[in-house]
Amino acid sequence: MVKKNLNQPSPFAKKSRLRVAAFLGMTLLTVSQFDGVGVAHAQDKFIVVASTTSTQDSGLFGHILPLFKAKTGIDVRVVAQGTGQALATARKGDADVVFVHDKVAEQKFVDEGFGIDRREVMYNDFVIVGPRSDPAKTAGKDAIAALKKIEAAKAPFASRGDKSGTHAAELRYWKAADIDPQSGKGTWYRETGSGMGPTLNTASAMNAYAFTDRGTWLSFKNRGELTITVEGDTKLFNQYGVMLVNPAKHAHVKRDMGMQFIDWLTSPEGQAAIAAYKIEGQQLFFPNYVVLKKAA
Amino acid sequence: MNELGDSFRIAWQLVASFDANLVAITALSLRVSGVAVLAASFLALPFGAWLALARFPGRQGVIAVLNGMMGLPPVVVGLLIYLLLSRAGPLGALGLLFTPAAMVIAQALLIFPIIAALARQVIEDAWGEYREQLVSLNANRSQCMRALLWDTRFTLSTSVLAGFGRAIAEVGAVMIVGGNIDGVTRVMTTAIALETSKGDLPLALALGVVLIVMVVLINLAAQSIKTTSMRKHG
């Protein structure tokens, strides 16, 4: 092959400049595809909702959020954490709306001025699950009695231990049964420090009792020997509340879009959507928003 | 063992049907880790080269720290970035938390030490071979760095791939700074964590199989490019 021009400039010098240009171009192109890279796009309508892992794991959001988006065009980005962490996230202003199920903690949040316009949206219920053989003989409708039997039998019990709404509820029931579960710490009372799913995984592996919300249980696929032993106790109902992160504390909170979401959740349409969500033919969440009469 | 068999079957079904969710999650994983490794390399390679050639008091200490940071726990990096990017933190006004950009930043930070430390070692070794010739030619520090970076490019590509592997495999940092938001910041590793926590172990394992196969394929491709290049360029 005869080279026509022997004095061609070295391809290397040109190549390296091209390479740098190509790399920069590629990076810019890629990065530009990301949302929320510090540049506000007028067409990016979204809010960040801090909620809990048990709510996400139940699949409720997959059902109702597309309905909300179809109606308003707003994208709801759910960051699912434990209740404690969700409230901490909202307190720091990293979310626009909070949607959890721990009335006491929620009220504190409002009292401290971090949340406004709290509304009760729906409730689901907790159940106690345990090994099919039910060594502690807990079966029935009475949650408090079941817990007493578990402690008496020193039957293994897996707790979330993660400051979540579910965990807080569990502790309240132990208290109502006059038992301090910490007395069994390390022997029959095992705290996993994790979400509902991982805790059920542990319970399944250990053949232990556990306290869980019905929603997570119905979608949980790793049941092993576990089954529901206690349900239907009215004390086991679990109230969900939603509130807007206070714009007075965090000016960037998307007040309008956040309120649209809250309004929709508590509207007849939203409440119906919640009720319509079923797993294995069973309704999981029971809407119970009641318009509060204005305080005199 | 049954679960393993189920997982392979599910994995195959997901891939063969181009399951939309799987494609989206995989694409996001590749984009986040890809950009992270490019950004990290852009800074880490010249830094490693500079450190290889520089002589200053305390240099051995810097090298030891850099090498040590290769073992940074991802979840700690995630926590640090989270505190930085939170609205309550110094960079909150950028609104980057719970976005893919935050994930890129966390991963880039995580793999910077890997790429820089390996580059430093590779280039310092090459410098032993090239030093006399480059000094004889009166190449200045910057010219030496560039010549060495280019000459060791095949070995360096292995360290870059190591960084990519670390980035795409980690879950702690991206979970914290990304929030595992469906459709926005959910990547393969956080999806696996989610399905595991939901007790859907076959699906989680299936996603894991897809992730591993993808990483292996990427490495195979890189290796073949490297081999053909080496044969051509010596």
Next chain:
Amino acid sequence: MASATILPLSVESLAFSTGDVTVLSEISFRVEAGSRTIVLGPNGAGKSVLLRLMHGLLTPSSGSVRWAQNDEALFRKAQAMVFQRPVMLRRSVRDNVEFALRVAGNESAAPAAATQALEQVGLLHLADRPARLCSGGEQQRVALARAWAIQPEVLFLDEPTASLDPAATKAIEETISAIHARGTTIVMTTHDLGQARRIADRVLFLHHGRLIEDTSADIFFQQPQSPEAAAFIRGELLW
């Protein structure tokens, strides 16, 4: 375009030691412009170290290496060195030569100068071949083309043909002659007597780190002053 010459080079009382070992001691000589100086001696005599001290790759333990010009930038740019094992960059033959030119600040004229240098050493047909895929002899010629292209005043060569076959050696020696003919001063080490005879016009004979003889090549090969030099020329092992 005549810039001040850096020659003659004055080496005075040069000494070099590493740790406890004295490698060179009390070396003094001058290198004049246009000469072909061969540093001769058995292995371990300190020839390579002396070359590196002259070229500035090593710093003397005592004594001095002084060029005619004090400006360091000037005298560094006017020298080049070819090593026993050629160090090729991982790129084409042409790019290796152009690299040297670019580093010397000669960016725009680089392609033309590189072509000319490659032509001179007879490697133009390999210009686009990856340098590392070339034979040892070819690589050494690339190193020489590199040196040729930047037109140094002084070219140092450290046993450039020690690992090459006779054909390659001949090619290298011819190129060295051509470089010298163009005006470059040659300073070369070798332990090969025949090569020294072919190339040298002046010999520095080293033994155990001392400069034993410093004479013209004719006198050295016909009437060596020292017994060590005589023994070396006879082909005896010196230790």
